[in-house]
Every structure is written in C-alpha cells, then in structure tokens.
Amino acid sequence: MKKSNRRRFLEITALGGTLAACKTGGKVEEPAPSRLGKPVSAYGERAPFEKAARWTRTTRTPEQASSNTPHQDLNGIVTPSSLHYERHHAGVPRIDPAEHRLLIHGMVERPLIFTMDELHRLPSVSKIYFLECAGNTSSEWPEKTAPDVQQSHGLASCSEWTGVPLSLVLAECGVKPGASWILAEGADPCRMSRSVPLAKCLDDVLLAYGQNGEAIRPEQGYPLRLFVPGWEGNISVKWLRRIKVGDQPTYTRDETSKYTDLMPDGTARQFTFEMEAKSVITYPSGGQKLSGPGFCEVKGVAWSGRGRIERVECSTDGGKTWKDAQLQEPRLRIAFTRFRFPWNWDGSEALLVSRCTDETGYVQPSKEELIAVRGLHSNYHYNGTKVWKVAADGSVSNV
Amino acid sequence: MKKSNRRRFLEITALGGTLAACKTGGKVEEPAPSRLGKPVSAYGERAPFEKAARWTRTTRTPEQASSNTPHQDLNGIVTPSSLHYERHHAGVPRIDPAEHRLLIHGMVERPLIFTMDELHRLPSVSKIYFLECAGNTSSEWPEKTAPDVQQSHGLASCSEWTGVPLSLVLAECGVKPGASWILAEGADPCRMSRSVPLAKCLDDVLLAYGQNGEAIRPEQGYPLRLFVPGWEGNISVKWLRRIKVGDQPTYTRDETSKYTDLMPDGTARQFTFEMEAKSVITYPSGGQKLSGPGFCEVKGVAWSGRGRIERVECSTDGGKTWKDAQLQEPRLRIAFTRFRFPWNWDGSEALLVSRCTDETGYVQPSKEELIAVRGLHSNYHYNGTKVWKVAADGSVSNV
Numbered sequence: 001m002k003k004s005n006r007r008r009f010l011e012i013t014a015l016g017g018t019l020a021a022c023k024t025g026g027k028v029e030e031p032a033p034s035r036l037g038k039p040v041s042a043y044g045e046r047a048p049f050e051k052a053a054r055w056t057r058t059t060r061t062p063e064q065a066s067s068n069t070p071h072q073d074l075n076g077i078v079t080p081s082s083l084h085y086e087r088h089h090a091g092v093p094r095i096d097p098a099e100h101r102l103l104i105h106g107m108v109e110r111p112l113i114f115t116m117d118e119l120h121r122l123p124s125v126s127k128i129y130f131l132e133c134a135g136n137t138s139s140e141w142p143e144k145t146a147p148d149v150q151q152s153h154g155l156a157s158c159s160e161w162t163g164v165p166l167s168l169v170l171a172e173c174g175v176k177p178g179a180s181w182i183l184a185e186g187a188d189p190c191r192m193s194r195s196v197p198l199a200k201c202l203d204d205v206l207l208a209y210g211q212n213g214e215a216i217r218p219e220q221g222y223p224l225r226l227f228v229p230g231w232e233g234n235i236s237v238k239w240l241r242r243i244k245v246g247d248q249p250t251y252t253r254d255e256t257s258k259y260t261d262l263m264p265d266g267t268a269r270q271f272t273f274e275m276e277a278k279s280v281i282t283y284p285s286g287g288q289k290l291s292g293p294g295f296c297e298v299k300g301v302a303w304s305g306r307g308r309i310e311r312v313e314c315s316t317d318g319g320k321t322w323k324d325a326q327l328q329e330p331r332l333r334i335a336f337t338r339f340r341f342p343w344n345w346d347g348s349e350a351l352l353v354s355r356c357t358d359e360t361g362y363v364q365p366s367k368e369e370l371i372a373v374r375g376l377h378s379n380y381h382y383n384g385t386k387v388w389k390v391a392a393d394g395s396v397s398n399v
Numbered sequence: 400m401k402k403s404n405r406r407r408f409l410e411i412t413a414l415g416g417t418l419a420a421c422k423t424g425g426k427v428e429e430p431a432p433s434r435l436g437k438p439v440s441a442y443g444e445r446a447p448f449e450k451a452a453r454w455t456r457t458t459r460t461p462e463q464a465s466s467n468t469p470h471q472d473l474n475g476i477v478t479p480s481s482l483h484y485e486r487h488h489a490g491v492p493r494i495d496p497a498e499h500r501l502l503i504h505g506m507v508e509r510p511l512i513f514t515m516d517e518l519h520r521l522p523s524v525s526k527i528y529f530l531e532c533a534g535n536t537s538s539e540w541p542e543k544t545a546p547d548v549q550q551s552h553g554l555a556s557c558s559e560w561t562g563v564p565l566s567l568v569l570a571e572c573g574v575k576p577g578a579s580w581i582l583a584e585g586a587d588p589c590r591m592s593r594s595v596p597l598a599k600c601l602d603d604v605l606l607a608y609g610q611n612g613e614a615i616r617p618e619q620g621y622p623l624r625l626f627v628p629g630w631e632g633n634i635s636v637k638w639l640r641r642i643k644v645g646d647q648p649t650y651t652r653d654e655t656s657k658y659t660d661l662m663p664d665g666t667a668r669q670f671t672f673e674m675e676a677k678s679v680i681t682y683p684s685g686g687q688k689l690s691g692p693g694f695c696e697v698k699g700v701a702w703s704g705r706g707r708i709e710r711v712e713c714s715t716d717g718g719k720t721w722k723d724a725q726l727q728e729p730r731l732r733i734a735f736t737r738f739r740f741p742w743n744w745d746g747s748e749a750l751l752v753s754r755c756t757d758e759t760g761y762v763q764p765s766k767e768e769l770i771a772v773r774g775l776h777s778n779y780h781y782n783g784t785k786v787w788k789v790a791a792d793g794s795v796s797n798v
Contacts, residue, residue, distance in 0.1 A: 217446070
C-alpha cells in the first residue's frame with residue numbers, strides 16, 4: 001500500500017498521523033486447495049491457531065485459586081464461557097443435575113425443595129450481565145504490578161445468564177414478616193456461603209441455570225448458581241443447594257475472614273456489595289506490541305454495578321487531555337460496554353488511559369483519588385483508572 | 400409440595416390450572432463431599448452431563464452438508480459457537496491466519512491486499528445478529544416433516560459478530576463511478592461465491608473476524624467471513640479471500656444452480672436476499688415430553704431480517720385464539736428475540752403455535768397463507784408458523 005493510500009484512512013477517521021496498518025504489496029498469493037475440508041461436526045472447537053487461555057498464578061492449591069479472562073484477545077461484550085474467569089474456594093464439584101436439589105427454608109411459610117426439572121418449567125429471564133470478583137485489579141494497589149490486562153483486570157467477565165427470578169420462588173415459599181436477609185450456600189466441599197439482603201433478592205436476583213445459551217459451565221456453578229447482578233462475584237453463590245431466609249446476616253467465614261475492606265483508620269467495611277464503575281483499555285495493552293506507527297483503534301470495556309455506562313473518555317497523554325470514546329450500542333445495564341477510540345500513533349511514547357461515567361453520574365477515579373479515600377490496604381474493590389505506556393518501539397507495558 | 404402451595408403459582412402467573420412442577424417431598428438429601436473438586440483450568444469445557452449436539456442428516460458427503468442447532472436445549476438469544484449451525488459446500492478449510500489475505504479489486508481506484516493483523520487495527524463494530532440458511536425449515540413444505548425443532552428450524556443461530564465495516568475498506572480502495580455489485584469469494588476448495596449489491600455493502604456489511612468474543616470458529620469462516628445482516632446465510636461468504644467490485648451480478652454457480660425460489664407459475668425468483676420474520680416455539684417442542692399437567696413456561700425465539708421483533712403471539716388451540724407473549728428486552732434489530740408465554744397445561748391435547756410481527760408491520764404467515772403465494776416448490780425461504788401438538792400423555796410432536 002502506497003503512502004498516498006495511507007492518507008485515505010486519515011480522512012475517514014478525521015485524525016492526524018500516518019497509516020502503517022496496510023503495507024502488503026500488490027501480489028495475490030493463490031492457494032491451491034486440492035482436497036475437501038473437514039466435514040460437519042456435532043460440537044465445534046476453536047481453530048488450532050487460537051491459543052487464548054485463562055491465566056492462573058502458580059499455586060500449590062489450584063482448587064482454591066482463581067483464573068483470569070484474556071481480555072487482550074477478546075472482542076465485543078460476550079466472554080466465551082470457556083474463558084470466563086474462575087474463583088473457587090474448594091474446587092469444582094461434579095454434580096449430576098438429576099440428583100441436584102435446591103432447598104428453601106427458614107423464615108418461610110412453606111419450605112420447598114426444587115429439582116432442576118421443576119426449575120426449568122418456571123418463568124425465566126435472560127440477561128447479559130458482567131460478573132466481577134471483588135479482588136479484581138488488586139494488583140494495582142501500589143505494592144504489586146501486573147504485566148498485562150489479563151492479570152490486572154481478568155477477574156471480570158460478561159455472559160448472557162438465564163434463570164428463574166428468586167423473587168418468584170420466595171413468593172411461592174411465603175416469606176414471613178420480619179425476614180430481611182437470606183443465606184445462600186453452595187454444594188462445593190467448603191460450603192461457600194454468603195448473606196444477601198432480602199430486598200436485593202426480591203429485586204433482580206436469579207436462580208441461574210443457563211450461560212451463553214447452554215447450561216451453566218461447571219466452573220460457574222453447574223447446574224445452578226445464585227446470580228446477584230452488579231454485586232461482587234463471590235455473593236453469586238455457585239452450585240447453589242440451599243437458601244435460608246432469616247432476619248439478620250449470618251456472618252459466615254467467607255464474609256468475615258475475607259471480603260471486607262480495611263480502611264486507613266483501621267476499621268473494616270463489611271458487606272460492600274456493589275461493584276463501582278470501571279473501565280480498562282484492552283488493546284493495545286501490556287505485553288502487546290504495535291507493529292509500527294499509524295492508525296490503530298484503541299479498544300476496551302467499561303462496566304458498572306449500578307447500571308448503564310453513559311460515557312468513556314480516552315487519553316493518550318496519561319490523563320492530561322481527554323476525548324470521548326465511541327460506545328458500542330446497545331449499552332446494557334450491568335453489562336460490559338465495548339468502547340473504541342480512533343488513534344493515529346505518531347511513533348512517540350504515549351500513555352493510554354480510559355475513564356468511564358455511569359448513569360448515576362459516578363466517575364471512575366484515578367488511582368490517586370482512590371487511594372486518598374481507601375488507603376493502601378483495602379485489597380478489594382479497586383476501580384482506579386489504568387495507564388498503559390506505549391514505548392517508541394511499539395511495546396506496551398504497565399506503569 | 401402440597402396442593403395449597405401449588406395454587407401460589409397461579410396467583411403469580413394469573414392463569415388457571417394446577418402446578419405439577421414441584422412435587423418433591425420435604426426431605427433434604429445431604430451430600431457429603433469428602434474431597435476437593437477440580438482445579439482451575441485454562442480453557443473450560445461443558446459439564447459431562449450435557450449432551451446437546453448439532454444434528455446432521457446421514458450422508459456420503461459430510462463435507463458438502465449442513466448441521467443444525469439444538470434449539471430445544473438452548474436458552475436466551477446467544478447460540479454457543481460450538482452449536483452454531485453449519486452449511487458447507489466443500490468442507491471446512493484449515494487456514495493459517497498469518498498466511499491469510501483479503502484482496503479487493505475490480506472497479507476500484509486502488510486494489511488492496513489486507514493481512515489479518517492489518518484488519519485488526521482498523522475501526523471495528525460488534526453486533527448481535529442472527530444468521531439463517533435460506534433452506535431452513537424447508538422440511539415444512541408439505542412433502543416432508545421434521546420430528547423436532549432442531550431438524551425443522553436448526554439452520555438459524557445467533558452470535559455477537561465483530562468486524563470491520565466493509566464500507567470503510569471500500570472507501571479506502573476508492574470505488575469507481577458506475578460500480579453497483581461486488582463478488583465475494585471464499586477460500587474453501589469450491590471457491591463458494593456470491594454477488595452482493597453495492598448499496599448493502601455500503602450499509603451494514605462487515606468483514607467479520609470475531610464471534611461471541613473469540614475469533615470466528617473454523618466452521619463459521621475462520622479467520623474472516625463476510626457478514627451480511629438479515630440476508631440469507633450463504634451470502635455471508637466464509638473464509639473470505641477476495642472481493643471484486645463490478646457493475647453487475649456475476650451469476651455464479653451458487654446463485655444459479657441453487658438459491659433461487661421456484662414459483663407456482665414456473666418462474667424463479669433470484670436474489671431473494673432478505674430473511675422474513677419468523678418465530679418458533681422451542682419448549683415444549685417436538686420430541687420432548689412434559690412430566691405432567693401444571694404450570695409450564697412456553698419459550699421460543701423470533702427474528703426478522705428486516706429489523707426488530709415488535710410482537711409475538713401464542714396460541715394453545717392451533718391458532719383459533721391468540722395472546723401476546725412476553726418479549727425479553729433488549730429486542731435487537733436482526734437478532735433473535737426470546738419470547739415466553741405462561742401456560743397452565745390442564746392435561747388435555749393442545750396445539751401450540753407462535754406468530755411474530757416485525758417493526759415493518761410484517762406478520763409471519765400461516766403455512767396455508769405462505770403456500771397460497773409461493774406454491775410447494777420454492778424450497779427456500781419458508782417462514783410459516785409452526786404448530787406442535789401436546790398429547791394427553793405429555794408427548795410433543797410435529798403436526
């Protein structure tokens with residue numbers, strides 16, 4: 001592609017710089033396929049050239065571990081189920097759906113037990129929602145660093161979830177006056193349990209059995225999980241087997257020994273459920289390398305546990321100046337929103353960063369703003385902006 | 400669950416009948432997991448209990464065949480990529496993305512060749528769109544019958560597609576005055592080719608490289624396919640290697656020997672691109688069996704190549720009386736819309752059927768209305784309503 005042609009993209013994108021994207025010569029290579037390709041198949045697999053994988057820290061206890069979504073390799077807003085992040089407290093149990101039961105008891109008129117077949121006959125809802133671990137991006141508190149977006153932001157993913165509204169099933173059981181919380185318990189060996197305010201359960205919580213069209217994957221709670229939209233991931237209890245209705249939180253091990261946020265004054269915030277607005281640039285991002293100067297679409301995702309993403313701004317100078325990014329429609333509540341920002345890289349060092357605003361008007365804070373309020377030891381709920389440095393040689397790193 | 404409890408669901412759904420869904424007793428089975436579950440993994444797989452698979456007709460040429468999506472097993476609107484329908488004319492070629500090239504030539508100022516890396520740097524779009532083979536539901540023309548919704552309607556699926564707008568790349572090449580069509584050619588051994596009007600290419604056609612977050616699957620055109628929203632599937636040429644801009648259609652083998660619709664007067668309609676509005680009940684549907692009378696949510700999908708689905712009506716008496724179904728939001732243009740209809744089955748024979756209306760006001764025709772216009776030999780573009788019979792024993796069949 002000649003220089004004169006490169007200029008055409010500048011007109012299209014109305015930006016300065018040069019296009020280095022297309023530099024192939026004018027020769028057409030003619031492959032000569034001599035035989036038929038592969039036949040149709042029952043259950044497809046990805047191309048053997050594709051290597052995107054979840055990342056996990058080397059550990060002696062991979063059953064009590066997490067694995068991260070490779071955002072740098074993904075497009076759009078749907079995370080492939082095979083690459084949805086994981087966080088297990090005692091490994092993934094093998095549960096036969098024909099044997100699985102959900103018990104609802106406690107402060108209810110009619111304790112009930114449901115089979116999976118029974119749940120499948122009930123009224124259902126399908127929604128595209130993100131899910132994010134409270135510990136996502138904890139590597140950005142100053143002590144640590146992550147080399148890429150998968151390690152820094154990979155404990156968040158987005159799927160289409162299908163299930164029965166919990167409100168409907170609770171109405172069937174008849175919640176007694178005075179009830180205000182539930183306890184949700186998983187069928188994993190550690191019986192991971194969390195307390196959820198009843199008001200949220202009567203709002204938008206699902207008994208979810210479907211993920212991206214199929215049955216929920218084993219790592220996501222097969223055959224049934226609680227799904228609590230917009231709240232920290234661990235409260236969406238996987239392999240859900242029991243719900244007990246009560247009049248106070250249960251203060252389980254999982255909500256006292258962890259999942260509390262230590263503040264600078266030495267107190268700890270407990271039951272910090274909502275995931276606040278957050279965004280990150282996924283391309284170009286840490287560990288990637290641009291092949292040369294020229295046009296490059298900067299891409300990323302933004303999300304908020306409080307609703308819709310209204311705005312994403314991008315900066316190429318580390319936050320000194322900002323411009324609005326384009327937001328892919330539809331912008332769904334409590335779901336990833338894909339943003340894009342046209343950029344003509346002139347080949348000099350650049351600092352790429354994004355910040356988002358949600359429908360409540362909340363603006364994603366800078367790292368400094370976040371630390372000013374929360375100190376350095378919160379561990380959970382880090383949602384500061386993320387800067388990537390593009391060096392003159394095109395290599396991208398965390399700074 | 401006692402009878403008195405069953406009545407609660409009637410209040411919730413405001414419908415008559417009885418609930419047979421929940422009949423488990425009050426005993427809680429206590430599984431005793433004694434060991435840790437499985438550790439985190441790099442690329443997840445579905446549960447071993449899940450057996451949903453694409454269906455294909457027994458054939459001596461599985462490279463020149465199709466396979467169908469198991470709608471009866473799916474939820475929501477996203478079709479898992481592993482279960483997206485297939486239609487191949489010469490099998491699935493193995494293409495190394497590092498070697499793949501797209502040539503654009505013909506009536507352009509600047510013929511260009513793009514590598515995949517170059518395409519990835521260009522401005523992109525992600526959209527949830529259905530794709531449907533022109534031959535989907537051809538078994539419903541009177542000569543044939545299909546026992547289930549997978550065989551009758553399985554040549555339609557829905558994914559989030561990501562790619563570069565073709566309009567942008569054509570602008571880069573500089574389309575010459577007088578041009579009005581393109582030819583798109585695949586890299587499969589048969590060089591499957593279709594002519595597409597230039598006006599559509601400048602509207603919403605994509606050079607698609609992403610599907611449901613990941614790279615496009617091999618069966619869907621890896622690493623690059625044309626994606627022509629709302630038009631018959633074969634025109635979204637897979638394994639796209641060449642686009643030639645011209646001033647007339649090419650009349651390739653694939654658009655003359657097939658993909659024309661024979662009308663009752665002996666003429667054939669050619670270039671019938673748009674997929675008209677269509678809906679089908681996926682649960683309960685042919686081959687399934689209801690465990691007994693009581694509440695049962697009737698579920699299905701509706702779609703239109705002309706835009707948004709505005710309304711779906713359901714009937715339990717074969718179309719004598721109709722009631723509005725609930726439509727899952729967001730209702731996206733040219734995408735599946737999931738519909739749901741609460742039904743209390745009284746245990747007597749029922750005839751379930753759905754019909755949809757799209758944003759243009761077009762109403763899905765009955766089979767009789769369709770045949771009155773198109774006769775019996777169109778083969779392609781069948782979009783009549785579909786009736787499933789629920790027998791007194793709960794078994795569901797095609798009638």
